[in-house]
Every structure is written in structure tokens, then in C-alpha cells.
Amino acid sequence: MIKKLLIANRGEIAVRVIRACRDLGIKTVAVFSTADANTLAVRMADEAVCIGESATDKSYLNVPNIITAACALRCDAIHPGVGFLSENADFAKKVEDAGLIFIGPKSETIALLGNKVAARTAALAAKIPITPGSTEVLKDLADAKETAKKIGYPVILKAAAGGGGRGMRIVRKEEQLEQSLQIAKKEALSFFGDASVHMERYLEQPRHVEIQLLADGQGTVVHLGERDCSVQKNHQKLLEESPSPILDEEMRKAMCADSVRLFKELGYRSAGTVEFLVEDGAYYFMEVNARLQVEHPVSELVSSIDLVQAQIAIAEGKKLNLKQKDVPLKGYALECRINALSAGKITNLSFPFGPFVRVDSYLETGSVLSPYYDSMIAKIIVWASDRDKGLAVMMRALEEVVIEGIKTNLEEQKLLITSKQFRSGRFGTDLYQKVCEQEK
């Protein structure tokens, strides 16, 4: 039984985890940097420990300080939240070595899935379609040329150890290949400490669709349906919805079955996501996010399952007493991320209320949005019986939002949701450029 849990994170996700703990009667310890001393998570937690200066490598990535705080305050477990140390196999291992429970997958699973090439190989072994491309690290330029010829241009070079949209290079012609390969390797080395690069076919207008899964590591895996995260700006997600407006029942079933099979073969434990690209009626495995995701509330609203509470129960060694038929997916959910476009003091802040609206945030009037961290101010999530009604509820909610003192993307989000393309459900990952940049 977990009686006391430390949250190795900050902001809205720290608040989210504290709320789950309160529901479960678990005591919480918040850790914070000097810049975050006066934030909501620090006030809400039962205890709080300052772990370092503002810069993330001095605080939220400071593994010794975090683990020492957990041990000294007699915690049983650490929840890593999202980002920071949540997909760091080394951290998960150190937490376990300190005699604490890591709320998440086993460290070996995180290590395996962190390598894109290994993840593709695992997907292939589970008979899941992957984007055409190399299944091994590129050996040299000749290997790269041959692979590109086989799969056809445009191709994308990706850092094997990469993620987060970094260390990627699109190559449209063979003449660009040599130089791009050199740059991609250099980027891979400097971002991830590993120069290995692999190659995939580059899809021009894909949809980004992911399957949310829950597994107890004891043989039970269920899915909570998909999330369509195709509305992005510079690879950062802006709107996420479930169900996806472009999947037909057959493709949805196939993607969910594939994902469940992959997690079973991996012996996966905890919550996790399989990300796919969808184009021209086909889907391709992209990667596994071996952690909780920012957009998890979308799946919580359609499935009525609290993912953070489920993660904690699984980490305690409890079996998932669920079969797939016990997870009925109901209605439609949409999440809108409100991001700051400038840092500073929020002089006035008011969030929406009313039927079927959930707001996850950590800020209030008078809060100072720190320039050191993520720019997200709030996630507004709505539920309705269908997509059209859901968009109306979201617009009603966004009209109630008041944020003064800093610049935000609120108006852009309204523009996107009311755009003809988004309403029709037919658009690619370039919707933001088409709607928001043309407006300017």
C-alpha cells in the first residue's frame, strides 16, 4: 500500500497527481525549484521540499535531491508526472534501487522503448505496420542511399535515441542526402549523446492518432480508445479529441488490437500510449510513449477511468480487474491547450465553469508565469454526446476564459475550432498554418 507519494514534477500535472492522491487518501510531498516556491502544487501538498534553483537541470532533473527528499520524508513511491524524468529509465531504476515504487513502466521497458529503432523492431515483431524504412541504424551514406531508393523520397532521418521533434531532418532529393545525414548525426549526438540515425518514409499530410492503454504487467491490457492529436504547431499538440473524426470502425479496431498485442508482448506495466500516423486509409506505428501524457484527460472523459489512480493501483501490484467490455467508450471529448506566448505576471485570470467542462491548471490571478518552464497555462477539456455538440461546449467554455497581463493563444484556438476545416474533420497536421498564419 502506498501511504505517501512524492511528485517529481511541477505545474498542472503535479496538481493533477495530488488530486488523485487526495481521492485515494494518500499523503503527498511536492518538490519545487526556487522559482516555484509559491505555486499551487506546493500549497496543496501535505509537505514540500525545495530541491534546487530555477534551471531544470538544477531542480526537476536533479535525481539525487529528489530521491533523497523522498527517502528522508518516508515516501513509499514517486510519480514522475509528464516530461522531465518521466521517460528516464535510469531515474526509474534509481527510484527502485532506493527501495521506492516508481509509478510507471518497468525501467527495462522504458529503456527499450526510448530507442526508436528498438521500438520499431518490437512493433514489427508484433506484426504492426511501421512506416517504410530502415529497421536498423544507418551504417553509412551508401546504406542511406540504398534505403532511400527502396522506400522513395521524401524521407525523414531520425535520431534513434530521439524524441520531441528534435534530431529530425526531411530529405526530398538524393543530392541533399549526404549533407542532411551529417547534420542529423551531429544533432543526434548533441541532443541525445548518441549519433545513430535511422530512416523512414516521410508522410506529407498524416493524421496523428494515438491509442491509450492501461496494463497491469500481470497479463491484462485494455485500451481506452484513441486520441486524434493532428492539430499541431511545430510538432506541439494544440487540440486533442476522441473519437477521431477520420477513423472508421474497422481501422479503429485494428489499431486498438495491434496496440493491445504490442503491450502484451512487451509485458508492459502502467499507462502508456502507442502513437500512429494515418494517411490515405493506412496506419503506421510511430512510437510508444511509456508514460502518462498531457492529453490523458480526453480518454478519462470518454472512458470514465481515472488514469492516475489506475497507475497508482497498478504500481501497488494490484491486478486490473477489467476486461475490454468493462471499458465502454461513451460520447466525445475535446481538449484545448491554452499556452502563453509571453512570460510575466497574470493580472487577471478566470476559467470557465458549467456543464461538462473540466479545467486542469495551476495558475491563478497574481501568479507569475515563469520563463524557465513549459508555456502551458491550462488544459480545458469538455465532454458531449457527439462532436458537433462538443465543439459548441468548447466554444462556450473558451468565451468565458479571461487572461490578462500576458499574451496567449486563446484567440488562435477559437479560430481553429470555428474553422471550416476543423469542423469538417478533414485536415492534416498543417491546419494551424492554413488557418492561423493566413489570418495574419
Add this chain to the structure above:
Amino acid sequence: MDTIENMDLASVLSLFEQSSLSEMELSCSRYSLKFKRPTSEDQVVVSTPVKTVAKKAEAAEPVAQSASEDLQTINSPIVGTFYLTPAPDAPPYVKVGSQVKQGDVVCTIEAMKLMNQLETEYDCEIVEILAKPEALVEFGQPLFKVKKL
């Protein structure tokens, strides 16, 4: 004699006021109380039964500059357990009034089974020991009040 349960708040308070205590904590089945005599910044704290520790806000604050110019604090560079002695039965590294040279060890902070010895960055005299031995200290927490020499 009254049991604590039967005393009202006013009489507990007057007991505290008449005593020479600087701090007092009481808990019983009906309530728990914590009194602290006001220092220059503090107010009397009466805590409710639910709230346990009030320490978290104060510890994180940036180190206040002392009124006197040569008084400084030595702050913890890491999170860990604070020890004044190198071993349980050994004499302490420093006492109030000790004069230390730059590079002298003033305490040990244990983190992840490692004993980190904290050295002073300048010659100074220990004026006050601020942290509680064998307790958790957090990043930036003042450990010693010192006078620069």
C-alpha cells in the same frame, strides 16, 4: 487538576504567556495547538488539527540578508540529512563561537548514502546553528548564521 481536554483556549494561552517557553505544541483528542512567541517577523501561530507542518513556506524563501552587514548565512547546496558531527560519537565540527578558515568542514549532509562534507567559502565565526541536526534540510535552507572575518 484540569485535563487538557477540558481547558479552554484562553486558559491554555494564558499558561503559555506566563511561561518562559518560546514554543509550545499540544495535542489531544479534541484539538492540537502550536504556540510560538513572536520574533521580529513572526506572529503567534495557532494551527488547526488538520494542518501538520507549517515549515514548508518559510524554508524556501530566499535567504534574508541579516541586519548587520558582516552577518551571513551558510545555505545547504543540496537536499539531505544534516549532521553536525562526522560520526555519532564524534565531537561536532563546529560550535557557536568557533572560528573557521576557508575550506574547513562545518557539517555533513547525507544524500543517497553519501556523506557530503560542506566547506566554508570564507573565514568566519559561527554565530548560530540554524538547522536541526539529523533533520532533512532542503536546497537553499540556511544552516549557520556566521560572521565574516
